[in-house]
Amino acid sequence: MSTPATAELTVRPATTADAAAVRDLINVVDLVDTGEAGYAVDEVESDLRRSDDLARDSWLAFSGDRLVAYAVLWPASASGRLDVDHYVLPDEVAAGSLLLDLLTARAAEIAATTPGVPAADLHLALTPESVLAVHALPVRGWRNVRRHHVLTRPVSTGADALPVLPADVRVRVATAPSDQEIAYRLVQETFAGHFGFEPTSYDDWRKRMDADHRDWTLTWIASRGAVDVGVLVGHNDREATGWVQNLGTVAAARGSGIATALLRTSFVEFAARGRSTVGLGVDTGNAHNALHFYTGLGFQLQFAADTWRLVVPAP
Known part of the structure; x- marks a missing residue:
């Protein structure tokens, strides 16, 4: 009314x-x-x-x-x-x-x-x-x-290629319900302690992710051997920019190239879907020096948000 x-x-x-x-x-x-x-x-x-x-x-x-x-x-x-x-x-x-x-x-x-x-x-x-x-x-x-900071990076089918993975590493999409729950658990684990992160139940997470309408082919899980060690949650709802909503690697796998492999996988897929850029947000106070990591992969500052x-x- x-x-x-x-x-x-x-x-x-x-x-x-x-x-x-x-x-x-x-x-x-x-x-x-x-x-x-x-x-x-x-x-x-x-x-x-x-x-x-x-x-x-x-x-x-x-x-x-x-x-x-x-x-x-x-x-x-x-x-x-x-x-x-x-x-x-x-x-x-x-x-x-x-x-x-x-x-x-x-x-x-x-x-x-x-x-x-x-x-x-x-x-x-x-x-x-x-x-x-x-x-x-x-x-x-x-x-x-x-x-x-909101960072963006140009992507294209000509410039971006799938990463070469170590023999014991594979990356899969989270289309199966069981993999969606694994993606949830990895987000909860890898973002614990980050500024503004609040742990949630799986049902609440699915609601906040609009899970029933989400394209789960833009969420990837990385495993090393039999252990799931990394996750990238993306979406493709914007006009020209693919978006990385969450990117996390478990502590034991950090520094081993898992996050880079997930990002490069997303670059290829977003470019194949006609996106010209990929964007993400990064906390400037991140304890793991995330800003340096992203700029090293070609991301540049688009704007700041408080x-x-x-x-x-x-x-």
């Missing part, structure tokens, strides 16, 4: 039928903030399906018939972590601020009705140039707690 928010703005929840309009908004904002605009309708639909309750956990702000701001939140852990996506046109800070206030109030409600959760822990990633980061978050008590955090106590 639409709700009059101010004399100029109307706010209502999002539905999957709004995906094209949301995509257009995101691409306008991204073009200003990052110089790139590659979001696709499929990716927006996947984002919306991750929500437990779109009617209460998503917001669209309209100025007349013009969509000017969008926000959605998702549960990211059983301990009260909520991840937020929020886009607003550069000249509509008031609309973006309004949605921040609405989602903060909703976060307090979620904390109040979730047993054992004294507060909601909101996380929102934005570029440093975002109007929300500059004008809206600091005055509302949000703190900038971490910086990530993680902002707000802890909202239950009322």
Whole structure:
């Protein structure tokens, strides 16, 4: 149901039928903030399906018939972590601020009705140039707690070839249900201790990965002998860029070329599907020097993104 928010703005929840309009908004904002605009309708639909309750956990702000701001939140852990996506046109800070206030109030409600959760822990990633980061978050008590870099690398069928694997190493796609569960376990193991990582149950992970709609031929598992030692989770929902969502190697196999083999496998597949670039996000404070690893494989900085955090106590 639409709700009059101010004399100029109307706010209502999002539905999957709004995906094209949301995509257009995101691409306008991204073009200003990052110089790139590659979001696709499929990716927006996947984002919306991750929500437990779109009617209460998503917001669209309209100025007349013009969509000017969008926000959605998702549960990211059983301990009260909520991840937020929020886009607003550069000249509509008031609309973006309004949605921040609405989602903060909703976060307090979620904390109040979730047993054992004294507060909601909101996380929102934005570029440093975002109007929300500059004008809206600091005055509302949000703190900038971490910086990530989004890196990209060109790929092509002519320049990229499948890696030559050691005799005891093989790479397979995770199309089988059993392999999807192995991919989950490898992500949980290899990302434990990384900034922002929250362990989840397999069912919750599948929901957050939009697993029933995901192309699992873009998830690869590397094994050495009989032991599974590495995983790359990718998706191909963007307009021109293939995306590496997770890349992890178990501690005992680090430094043995497993991550490189998985990445080079993904380069070939993304290029075969017509992608011109591959992108990924890397924590600049990563203890394993991941930034150096990726730049050594030809990745370059596209833009920076900061993680902002707000802890909202239950009322």
